[in-house]
Amino acid sequence: MEHAGGVGRGRRGGALVRGALVRAVAVALALGAVAAGAPPWPGPQRELRVQPVSVTDPAPPTDVVVTPADRALAVAWTAPKENFLSGYRVYVDGVLRASPTSPGVTLTGLVNGTPYVVTVTSVTTRLLVEHEGTQASAPVTGVPRDAVPPAAPAVTATRGDGRVSLVWPAAPEYDVDAYEVLRDGAAVSGLLGRATTSWTDTAVVNDRTYRYAVRARDTSGNWSPLTGPGVAATPTDLTAPSAPADLVAQRG
Incomplete structure (x- = not known):
């Protein structure tokens, strides 16, 4: 039994070797045909052609x-x-x-x-x-522009002798580029730069009341609205007179 089994295994092994040799020869022949420019396998061959896409220049909007x-x-x-x-x-x-x-x-x-x-x-x-x-x-x-005007600054006035000193906080808007002071509704300061937050009016008369307002302008040309009548200030001489000298007392 062992001898018969060994013979069977030998025959099967030989068949496997012969099959492998046949396949190797077929592959070699196919590779040789490809190298020679011939189709590797017999039968009708199909040629794959890629057609270029025709693209026209799109019109502009x-x-x-x-x-x-x-x-x-x-x-x-x-x-x-x-x-x-x-x-x-x-x-x-x-x-x-x-x-x-x-x-x-x-x-x-x-x-x-x-x-x-x-x-x-x-x-x-x-x-x-x-x-x-x-x-x-x-x-x-x-041209980009801001359609909303900046807020009107809140001005504080301090009176003095022949003058009124004004101060206001810097506008919070990023695009404010100028300020202007108005006295009794008329512009008196000219355009002041963005960094300017104070101004002194010296063209005033003591003991007369004036009303002041400050408005801001942005880079789009919008002016802040004027709210209310403005802050009142009355310049005056606040310095006390000097005491008289060389006084002589006489009894009567």
Whole structure:
């Protein structure tokens, strides 16, 4: 039994070796055919051809409108008629600032009072490939501005001899750039710088009452409203007269 089993195993082993040799020869022949430029396997062959995608230059958006806001510009436009339109690119002074997918965007982080030139291009996407139009929309200039005026400063007046001294706190708004003092409703100080928070009026007459107010202006040209009649001050000589000298007492 052991001898018969050994013979069986020997026959099976020989068959496995012959099969491996046949497969090795087939692979070698196939590799040789490929190296020679022939198809590795018999039968009809199919040629795979990749057709290039024809992409047209997308038209730019039209009717671009720029609306100013506080440190921002709201930009809107009309979309072009493009089959594969996927988005837009918005440029400010030639620099890319936004890539929205809908016809509108708000550009923030700008400086009030500074003009900016805005242009918009169209972007199409086909077979996962983006193509930006080479022609941009007509340039539109926008100037951000603050539509809300600053608050009126609360002024304090101190009277003196032929003068009234005024002080006020600095305005909390970031874009205040000037102050102006009004006496009895008329401007008397001229424009004062942002860092100025005091002023002295010397063109006054003692023992006459005046009313003062201070208003602030921002970089967008908004003036703070005047609230109330203003603070009253009456300049006067507050120095006591000197005591008479060389007094002589006479009895009577």
